[in-house]
Amino acid sequence: MPWQSDNGGGPWGGGGQSPWGRGGGRQPPNIEELLRKGQDRIRQFIPGGGASTKGVVLIVLAIIAVWLATGFYTVNPREQGVELIFGRLFEVTGPGLKYNLPGPIGEVLTPQVEAINRVDVGYRGTADTGARGGVARDVPEESTILTGDQNIVDVDFQVQWKISDAVAFLFNIRDPEATVKRAAESAMREVVGQATFDDTVTVGRQQIEERTEELLQAILDSYGSGISIENVRLQKSDAPAEVIDAFNDVQRARQDKDRLQNEAQAYANSIVPEARGEAEQMIQQASAYRERLIKEADGEAQRFTLVYDAYLVAPEVTKRRMFLETLGQVFGSADKIIIDGPLGGGQGVVPYLALPEINKRSKEGSN
Amino acid sequence: MSRTKLAVLGIIVIFVGLTVAQTLYTVRETEQAIVLQFGKPIRVVKEPGLAYKLPFVQNVITYDDRILDLDPAEVQILLTDKKRINVDAYARYRIIDPLKFFQAARTEAVLRDRFGKIINSAIRQEIAKNSLGDLLSENRLSIMQAIQSKVSSEAPTFGIEITDVRIGRTDLPPDTSQAVYNRMRTEREREARELRAEGAEEAQKIRARADREQIVILAEAQRTSDILRGQGEGQRNRILGKAFSRDPEFFDFYKSLAEYEENLVDSNTTMVLTPDSDFFRYFGSATGSRE
Numbered sequence A: 001m002p003w004q005s006d007n008g009g010g011p012w013g014g015g016g017q018s019p020w021g022r023g024g025g026r027q028p029p030n031i032e033e034l035l036r037k038g039q040d041r042i043r044q045f046i047p048g049g050g051a052s053t054k055g056v057v058l059i060v061l062a063i064i065a066v067w068l069a070t071g072f073y074t075v076n077p078r079e080q081g082v083e084l085i086f087g088r089l090f091e092v093t094g095p096g097l098k099y100n101l102p103g104p105i106g107e108v109l110t111p112q113v114e115a116i117n118r119v120d121v122g123y124r125g126t127a128d129t130g131a132r133g134g135v136a137r138d139v140p141e142e143s144t145i146l147t148g149d150q151n152i153v154d155v156d157f158q159v160q161w162k163i164s165d166a167v168a169f170l171f172n173i174r175d176p177e178a179t180v181k182r183a184a185e186s187a188m189r190e191v192v193g194q195a196t197f198d199d200t201v202t203v204g205r206q207q208i209e210e211r212t213e214e215l216l217q218a219i220l221d222s223y224g225s226g227i228s229i230e231n232v233r234l235q236k237s238d239a240p241a242e243v244i245d246a247f248n249d250v251q252r253a254r255q256d257k258d259r260l261q262n263e264a265q266a267y268a269n270s271i272v273p274e275a276r277g278e279a280e281q282m283i284q285q286a287s288a289y290r291e292r293l294i295k296e297a298d299g300e301a302q303r304f305t306l307v308y309d310a311y312l313v314a315p316e317v318t319k320r321r322m323f324l325e326t327l328g329q330v331f332g333s334a335d336k337i338i339i340d341g342p343l344g345g346g347q348g349v350v351p352y353l354a355l356p357e358i359n360k361r362s363k364e365g366s367n
Numbered sequence B: 001m002s003r004t005k006l007a008v009l010g011i012i013v014i015f016v017g018l019t020v021a022q023t024l025y026t027v028r029e030t031e032q033a034i035v036l037q038f039g040k041p042i043r044v045v046k047e048p049g050l051a052y053k054l055p056f057v058q059n060v061i062t063y064d065d066r067i068l069d070l071d072p073a074e075v076q077i078l079l080t081d082k083k084r085i086n087v088d089a090y091a092r093y094r095i096i097d098p099l100k101f102f103q104a105a106r107t108e109a110v111l112r113d114r115f116g117k118i119i120n121s122a123i124r125q126e127i128a129k130n131s132l133g134d135l136l137s138e139n140r141l142s143i144m145q146a147i148q149s150k151v152s153s154e155a156p157t158f159g160i161e162i163t164d165v166r167i168g169r170t171d172l173p174p175d176t177s178q179a180v181y182n183r184m185r186t187e188r189e190r191e192a193r194e195l196r197a198e199g200a201e202e203a204q205k206i207r208a209r210a211d212r213e214q215i216v217i218l219a220e221a222q223r224t225s226d227i228l229r230g231q232g233e234g235q236r237n238r239i240l241g242k243a244f245s246r247d248p249e250f251f252d253f254y255k256s257l258a259e260y261e262e263n264l265v266d267s268n269t270t271m272v273l274t275p276d277s278d279f280f281r282y283f284g285s286a287t288g289s290r291e
Helices: A002-007 A031-048 A051-069 A165-173 A176-192 A196-203 A207-221 A243-312 A315-332 A356-365 B003-023 B098-103 B106-125 B138-158 B175-244 B250-262
Strands: A073-076 A081-085 A088-093 A096-099 A108-109 A115-120 A144-146 A150-161 A227-238 A335-338 B024-027 B031-037 B040-045 B049-052 B058-064 B068-070 B073-076 B084-095 B162-173 B268-274
Touching: A051 A356, A073 B106, A081 A165, A081 B175, A115 A176, A144 A176, A144 B162, A150 A176, A150 A196, A150 A207, A150 B175, A176 A207, A176 B068, A176 B084, A176 B162, A196 A207, A207 B162, A243 A315, A243 B175, A315 B250, A335 B031, B003 B024, B024 B031, B031 B073, B031 B098, B040 B098, B058 B098, B068 B106, B073 B106, B084 B106, B084 B138, B098 B138, B106 B138, B106 B162, B138 B162, B175 B250
Parallel strands: A335 B268
Antiparallel strands: A073 A096, A081 A088, A081 A108, A115 A150, A144 A150, A150 A227, B024 B049, B031 B040, B031 B058, B068 B084, B073 B084, B084 B162
8 A cells, every 4th residue: 555655644644534435436535635735745845946856756656546546446235346447347346345446547337236127118107116006107109019810909018127247238238228128029019919819918918928028038138138037027918998998898798698697597596486385385285175175074974974873773753853953943043934725826815925025024133 | 947847848748648648549348449540441449458559640430349229210011911010120230340330331320321221121021021910920030030131131231240130019000000999899899799698698598497497386286286186075075975875865864954054044034834844744733634
């Protein structure tokens, strides 16, 4: 360290706060201060004359020392340091405090090799995470793609990439971001152009992501770009706005179909059990009817049998008794008109039946 | 040290500095250079690093040594199936012969203009041989290869190498895409109608099956209950017949009395009788006989 041996606490007493001590890569020393102090020294030495040569040498050495000190730089953990000397690649360094010759001879580039970069195609997302949820604006000229069955699909996707080879990334391609985007667009179009519309919007989405990723990686490798594709993610894969209504209507129709079937099934589920219930009721009623008839007949038959058995003990008398008792009951409750002599005979009464009178009487009688 | 001495020293320092600056130059990792002497190219420098040249008589032009982009304007192409398509292709190239490049194009802007036209005409020629269907199939790859070989054959004249030619956007012009949209829409409308009709069909079938089942169940129940009723009535006839057939004459008498009792008692009947009925046998005579 030249300034320590030559300077030894000389004019740059403030040299203790060394330039790299501030950290954060190459920091230019406080040039104004240096110049001012240098001028002071020159003014001191020039009039003096004798000590002037020694003074000039000291100053020059000091300037060289400070200049050399500006060669310190730090590489952050997620970065790599690429050292160039006269524009030529010298060394690639890892994180930490490093040294390279200072400018204009040396130069250090510190690309972020761990960082994931995102490219949005078909839409412009919000600046942050870029994932779903942000306010995305569709870019139709990027997102409408012809499918293999000559339909048009609206595809938005995001490519995530990172630097896999810092040297190749820095020195092999110009404008890597634009290259990734252009290649991604081309790859997606090629893949979708070979898929059917239905696959693209439904079951084939993952396959499309995978194939695009593969193709895109192959394209970028062929450029020697030093870029590795982390993933390709379809954010949206839909029918274009012009026809989305018709597509939604298909979904609705599918639901209508289910609904109609369900309604019919509900109808079937209600009337069949009802019919079964009704059938059971009919059978039970018929069954009851049968039982009733049999029981009644049984009873009637037994009653008859009992009466008949009793009648057989004294047939004549019993028959007459039953006859008289029955008629007695019948007559007992009826209005009776008894006319002696042969009815309608020559000398008897004229059998005039005053029906209204009888009715009146019967009414009175019932009152 | 006199003032003159100091001035001379100063001039020498400035002159030396100027000469050094005129002699030394750097070629960066991303660059390549050609050295011109009085405007005439004499040397190519491809190695990055510090290099030197004659001061004042030679000067240096640097070109990019990376893969560069060339993005010609979109072209509209009439395909074999009479469909128009807008093709936006792009190329990636590298300057491999800076000398030739210097002679043929001199700057990237000139190259972009001149070579862009070559690319577009190659694209036009190759793509116009195909139909839209071909363009969207696996043929796309072979089309791109054909374009690339055509373009590559022109590349050496410009001192460049074509890394890749790719078809980017291939879009239909507005009127054609409108036709495509219309077709997509009608296809979906057809599908929707079909789905709804299928739904109605299924529903009708389910209802019809249910109706049939209902009718069959009820008919079956009707049959069963008729049989049951018949059984009941038959059994009744059998039981009564068996009982009554022991004495048909008494049955007549017994049944008649039962019917009289049931139908005539308490019914406000008015009866006109003659006393010579059997009931009145003793009405007029104690012996029970009449004259």
